[in-house]
Amino acid sequence: MSKGKLGMSGIEALQATPDLACIVDRSGRLLWWNGRFETVTGYEADTLADGDVFDLVTPDDETVVRTAIDRIDEESPGRTVAIDVLTKDGDRRPYEFSGRPIETARGSGIICIGRELTGRDKREIEIRRQRDELETLNRISETVYEVIHAVIEAADRDELEAAVCEGLVSSDLYQSVWIGRNEPNSEIEPTTGVGPSDDFLSRVESINELDWERPAQRALRTGMTQTVREIPDSELPEEIKDITDDFEIRSAICVPVRYNETPLGVLVVYSTRSRAFNERERAAFERLGEIIGFGIHVIRTQRVVLAETATELTLRTEKLETLLGELSLEATGECTYEWSQSTGVGTYRHLITVRGLEPDRVLEIARSRPDVEEISHVSGDGEEGIYEFVLTNPLIEQFFDAGAVLASITAQDGVATFVVESPGDADTRTFVEMAQSRYDATLVSKHDLDRPVRTAGEFWKTVSDRLTERQRTALRHAHLRGYFSWPRDATAEEIASSMGISSPTFHYHIRNAQRALVEAYFDNLED
Structure with missing residues (x-):
């Protein structure tokens, strides 16, 4: 045995x-x-x-x-x-x-x-029923464990997704598996999968032609796992039942693949067991979905950030489909991209700086664009203002999914310039074609970059060099006397008195020191 x-x-x-x-x-x-x-x-x-x-x-x-x-x-x-x-x-x-x-x-x-x-x-x-259930649960645990191991070993996202599908189907517990990636539209198409016949994936894609929200779409939209058991007796459309009957599928589970709160795709698994995907089995798959999401994030981050060599592409466009490009037509100064973060399926939250344009006009232009979901004035004025907005289907997401980062965007007089960094071994044609297809951009320059490993000692030396002796002294006194504790062990006035300086002078040095530390931290992230 x-x-x-x-x-x-x-x-x-x-x-x-x-x-x-x-x-x-x-x-x-x-x-x-x-x-x-x-x-x-x-x-x-x-x-x-x-x-x-x-x-x-x-x-x-x-x-x-x-x-x-x-x-x-x-x-x-x-x-x-x-x-x-x-x-x-x-x-x-x-x-x-x-x-x-x-x-x-x-x-x-x-x-x-x-x-x-x-x-x-x-x-x-x-007892026979319980024994069979225990045996099945044990086999499910073994299968999921083996798939998790394959996720850890995968070199890229395609290999990871293929390993998940092949690993699950290799067990006779599951008849077919596919994974779809998140898209800004409502359709979900398999990017990889394993089924009982050559036309399995094409039959899955044909479901998009029906006017209904399939469980995979609902899982991706809500972030909640969807299960359908005993499909022949379910409320699924008859067209779906015909397809599942052809492949002898009796139950299904759709698991959102996420990293933190960012949707990355959906894992769909079918079984010939009518009562598959009970509560315990469902919990195991939800954990698998989290691990797949983490694995995808690690692969993308390592590939983009940890490459020792990189290629820098500079692309330019005069097409006003870019928000910065449109704003720069009226702004008297340069408009720049500062930072972004994914907020959901096909949307990103961005921070931009606009120079030489009144805030009311910036908001008016942004709100007139169909790709801007939200816009707010964060700080500054018409001379230089910072704005936060949510943009649907941004180019930055396409670059990142393909293995590159959008290092900067600047725009002036209606001309937007993109700087893209990709790993040195990547095919840069992919990124150029993306920008050309989206914004009719042209390649201006291409440079190879070295990314030498930066030690912790080198980083801290950089931080230390940014501080003056007075700032360093103010920080040391503030730290040792509990100025940063909550509640504070000493006030600014008490620390200033111990240093033999006035309270305004202490505030001046401590704020400049804090600003230097924060700037050094974010500069290191960008490096």
């Missing part, structure tokens, strides 16, 4: 079973037991923890149990032994035990499940 691994879902199933359940090592020592085990034997947890299973059986049955343990690897899964369990009160209660070898954190062990020999026929049906 092959060994398995028992995950948290399996432990929960054992805890919930009305039968005796325990895990022992190869010497018979108790490693774990369920609540029913304590109830039947009458022993408390501390007593059971110090003993073994031989303390709970008669001398005659001890030989039977030892033999069963010794032969567990050779026996068929259906093999059982009938013994009397000795309770704390001295009673004998007849039970029939089955066992299965597993690997535990403490080494090789055995799962034991015992059913009381009363109402035999009914109990045999129930």
